[in-house]
Amino acid sequence: MSEASRHDAWQAGDNYDLYMGRWSRQIAPRFLDWLDAADQLDWLDVGCGTGALSIAILDRCDPKSLILIDPSEGFLKRARASTADGRATFEVGDAQALPVDTGSKDMIVSGLVLNFVPDKGKALAEMQRVARSRGTVAFYVWDYPGGGVEFMRAFWTAAAALDPHARDLTEDRRFPFCTADGLANLAKSTGLTSVDCIQIEVPTLFKDFEDYWHPFTLGAGPAPGYCSSLGAHARERLREKLYDSLPRGEGGAIPLKARAWAVKGVAG
């Protein structure tokens, strides 16, 4: 594990949902509307986490089958509980070596995962291997380089002002390829054709400062992992800096936005 990735903690599903799952759940339906898939297809959700994207697939896409794959047993446990559906099955697995038969799926999708996979080219090649001829491979990641995740950007800006080492942990430094061109080029270089890319933006409205801050203290994800690693004094300084710097709306709410890039292409 690299220095920058040491805080990528993916185990506690409840904590992840409070930090990120609640926003991923808002992106997922918009992403699926854009894919506009036919009914009764065989789906695969790579890096399903706690099930944000899979729940939306089951609700909106009338899948014939859906396999949810994630390396984290903790997240899969939570996904199992939230997607109790006869069409869904669950596998522990890695995007770089999918435990799925070749040419067996119509729709291979992945939400907020690709940037965390060490060999992204291999993951996309695997997604194409398991696709049927003319199947769809599609994914979304946050627009990290464009500062698209405002609640995360605010956190790291405050953290880096207090701790110069935090700058190297920020997602914009770690994932510079998460731009429209970077992602489209990556997709094409792995053999996907008819590649298309759009931006999806959702509001991330925190009802008050505690609603914003609490998820960072729970340790699930890179910024919360960093926050949890701080001593009590450093954490309190960070909390105070954020408290003073965040915008406030009506009733003390914190109105921010999060923007993702969604990419789709055709396999084989």
Ligand SMILES: C[S@@+](CC[C@H](N)C(=O)[O-])C[C@H]1O[C@@H](n2cnc3c(N)ncnc32)[C@H](O)[C@@H]1O
């Ligand atoms: C930010 S979460 C996204 C979870 C979920 N798809 C969502 O939209 O909420 C990142 C997920 O990627 C998973 N992950 C990390 N490395 C992976 C890999 N090599 N292969 C597959 N999944 C991976 C993590 O376990 C975690 O569930």
